[in-house]
């Protein structure tokens with residue numbers, strides 16, 4: 018299985034990657050939340066093994082719950098649906114697919130020695 | 139012979155980089171491929187154009203960057219330049235130049251004024267004090283936020299702010315103060331809120347609804363003076379109203395209307411409108427043919443518009459004109475839908491019935507808190523306008539009909555349940571006011587690009603992406619365009635739920651991956667995954683939290699608890715039939731106390747404990763399971779409760795033991811996964827204290843046995859249950875209910891309650907109930923034995939989901955807030971105390987409700 022890392026190259030070169038958990042701790046097609054400083058980050062492992070990191074806060078309600086949404090695809094784009102009012106977000110870009118103009122922050126994420134790391138300022 | 143030289147580019151100067159100025163620049167650049175114009179834009183504000191309409195979302199979590207309106211690359215070369223923080227100071231019309239506040243002179247061939255409006259501040263004594271603000275720019279909002287933060291740091295108890303003006307913007311400002319944690323007051327001179335849009339009846343209801351949001355409304359009065367407060371902290375203020383009321387305040391926001399920013403034009407001697415605004419013709423030219431004005435600073439057709447859509451229309455007209463076109467401005471729609479949280483208000487057309495001879499049709503329902511008024515022509519044939527308060531769902535369909543013949547009886551059109559008469563809008567009716575799109579243009583796009591759904595229309599035409607109020611109409615247009623409303627479950631499965639159920643049952647498919655790889659495509663979504671999870675559970679294919687099934691579950695099933703608005707969960711143990719021992723009641727009280735859970739008796743005769751984070755859920759359930767409780771499945775699409783009355787054991791009228799039967803039924807069907815939730819009720823006599831006829835399954839005792847009712851519903855669309863069988867014995871009753879539930883599980887649609895399902899079963903000539911009788915009682919399909927066996931398997935295999943989780947470390951692993959800090963509670967969750975119980979403090983955001991589209 019290959020792990021695709023979704024991060025711009027210039028970011029990967031810089032330091033400051035935060036180790037989060039073992040890759041094996043991530044349930045396939047499910048999210049989990051991580052606390053990085055005071056930031057809440059939602060991590061997702063999709064069916065093909067990729068890992069994505071976005072903000073855990075649902076921009077529609079303010080609640081920190083996106084990690085608990087259902088993971089899936091829309092037109093082959095990997096997605097998560099907010100567990101509160103079901104708006105769907107593109108995991109790779111953070112864009113809300115049901116409300117143009119709304120987006121959540123995405124964070125670069127990579128795998129190093131079996132450990133998932135994110136780059137969050 | 140002289141060589142032919144292209145004309146040198148002409149110089150265009152644009153004053154103002156607001157919403158309209160920016161739209162104009164982009165429209166001109168898009169059409170001006172030959173670069174006939176070089177553009178210089180002056181912006182008084184220190185930042186480039188942003189979405190002023192969405193200004194208030196700045197308090198809902200949006201930041202300045204997300205409000206930015208400037209398209210990428212707009213100012214990337216020297217033929218189009220933006221100067222921030224530099225204003226136009228004066229115009230030299232004879233010399234064709236503009237002098238700026240930094241002392242530069244810019245020559246122009248054409249000059250565009252897009253200076254917008256400024257907030258009107260009435261001459262109230264004290265209006266210049268430091269705590270007084272206006273509400274127009276991001277800088278204004280930053281200043282208000284800073285003052286609110288200062289107040290939070292220094293004021294004990296309630297912090298409060300005053301908004302002067304109860305119009306659309308004033309109410310928006312009041313909501314902003316709420317989001318900043320203040321208790322706002324609103325003072326409005328007129329006898330009602332939103333006096334320009336809403337009539338008296340609507341205004342009264344609007345006031346109630348606004349006050350319910352903790353905003354105090356003062357009508358028919360004004361502010362006499364504002365002073366420094368007496369308290370030691372000199373930043374507190376005291377406002378005295380004309381009626382003598384004194385308000386102790388942290389800050390004051392003026393929102394008493396706007397005035398066109400026409401000073402530059404006035405000084406330059408350009409013609410103005412009678413009540414201000416730079417007078418322009420329908421091509422946006424001022425009295426000087428080299429100078430143009432667009433947006434809120436312009437007075438066009440003797441009107442000054444305070445909305446963005448007419449400004450955008452002017453921007454397009456002018457862009458066309460400057461490239462030699464002949465476009466002209468037509469008077470615009472000023473309908474409004476208030477985007478204030480939780481309050482639905484819409485006004486459109488001639489809402490205040492000012493047309494000669496106009497008639498008003500009003501329906502006011504104080505109980506439902508709705509008010510609706512239509513204004514029609516003197517012959518009651520033409521719709522002129524209207525006001526909707528409390529329920530604005532008909533706005534989308536009514537607004538485009540303004541000025542057109544009424545399609546039906548006006549009373550029926552606004553009656554609460556009165557479905558809209560089926561009507562087809564004429565092609566030129568404006569459907570999306572925000573983007574100026576007609577029915578014809580949207581239907582054209584549907585046909586041309588083969589659009590099949592609302593997201594497709596949004597992406598292609600922009601319709602529906604502004605205020606969102608036209609979205610319901612977009613669905614109608616899709617249907618009218620003959621886009622078959624597909625029966626596919628979602629984009630991943632072309633089948634219906636019932637078809638998928640049959641496939642899974644026939645092929646004994648045990649995983650989602652197997653099902654979707656053979657019968658669907660993609661990796662599923664929040665629609666199909668829970669459906670498949672439910673089908674697998676109904677067919678008893680494993681614990682819902684094991685293996686891949688676990689990833690299919692909605693968050694409620696995933697944590698075996700109901701998610702609440704702040705991300706916490708509620709805990710609902712089963713209390714079968716509503717019967718509970720004193721010992722168990724004490725345990726519930728102790729658990730609630732020890733884990734600080736808000737406690738409430740539900741409408742389903744049991745007790746709900748709210749506000750648990752995910753990490754204590756197992757400990758809470760350990761205590762409950764040890765005391766003999768089990769999951770109540772409040773989180774699942776499953777049997778909820780079997781409500782009972784006390785029955786013949788105690789009640790002097792009872793003819794059967796309704797409690798025993800209710801408990802027996804609840805224990806029999808507990809945990810069964812179904813297309814939607816199932817509720818049942820058992821009453822001990824015809825007095826019906828258990829309200830059984832409003833349940834999916836209702837049982838009422840008779841002298842001779844039981845009457846069985848099915849297909850009842852409370853909720854959104856209440857329906858009385860139908861009598862399926864009379865005077866039957868308990869064995870027949872249970873067998874029939876078994877079959878009813880199993881047949882429902884096999885054949886109903888996703889999220890279809892039994893009420894709708896029963897109605898959907900009507901087949902040529904037979905109604906749904908007759909058909910059900912033939913299947914369940916006469917076994918006309920020959921499946922009764924299968925249905926009976928399926929229920930027997932369910933009853934036999936039932937285990938308590940929570941007990942099974944507590945015994946399994948792997949299943950327990952998910953109950954942490956953070957994967958990298960398993961002990962840490964979620965810091966965003968906080969409570970205050972209300973009536974001696976916890977109450978959630980919501981994170982500051984909340985656009986969901988405000989933007990929610992009534993579909």
Ligand code: SRM
Nearest residue numbers: 700708739740741742743744772778851852853854855891
């Ligand atoms: C707790 C309770 C309100 C209360 O404090 O009394 C409640 C709370 C909720 N109801 Fe209800 N309903 C509750 C009794 C009812 C009743 C009364 C009854 O059951 O006798 C009704 C009308 C009867 C009916 O269903 O026909 C009712 C009609 C609804 C509906 C509308 C269903 C419909 O067919 O239109 C929904 C929405 C839905 O299910 O899609 C809903 C949904 C909900 C949800 C699940 C909304 C949600 O998704 O968050 C609420 C979550 C409960 C929680 O977190 O624990 N609730 N709800 C009641 C729980 C009863 C119980 O013990 O399980």
Ligand SMILES: Cc1cc2nc3c(=O)[nH]c(=O)nc-3n(C[C@H](O)[C@H](O)[C@H](O)COP(=O)(O)OP(=O)(O)OC[C@H]3O[C@@H](n4cnc5c(N)ncnc54)[C@H](O)[C@@H]3O)c2cc1C
Nearest residue numbers: 154156157158159182190191225226253254433434445446
């Ligand atoms: C809180 C709020 C909510 C609103 N909600 C809605 C809504 O729901 N629907 C709706 O249709 N409309 C709404 N509006 C109104 C909408 O924002 C305006 O109609 C729109 O912004 C007008 O655009 P404009 O370009 O004409 O003016 P503005 O956006 O005001 O832009 C004018 C710009 O010109 C600048 N300027 C002025 N003088 C000079 C000068 N001499 N030199 C250089 N620059 C100058 C100003 O600083 C300003 O930046 C709302 C407005 C506010 C404040």
Ligand code: SF4
Nearest residue numbers: 783789792822823827
């Ligand atoms: S329904 Fe009948 S038995 Fe039950 S409480 Fe009411 S009167 Fe008594």
Ligand code: FES
Nearest residue numbers: 570572604605606
């Ligand atoms: S009318 Fe506002 S988005 Fe269409």
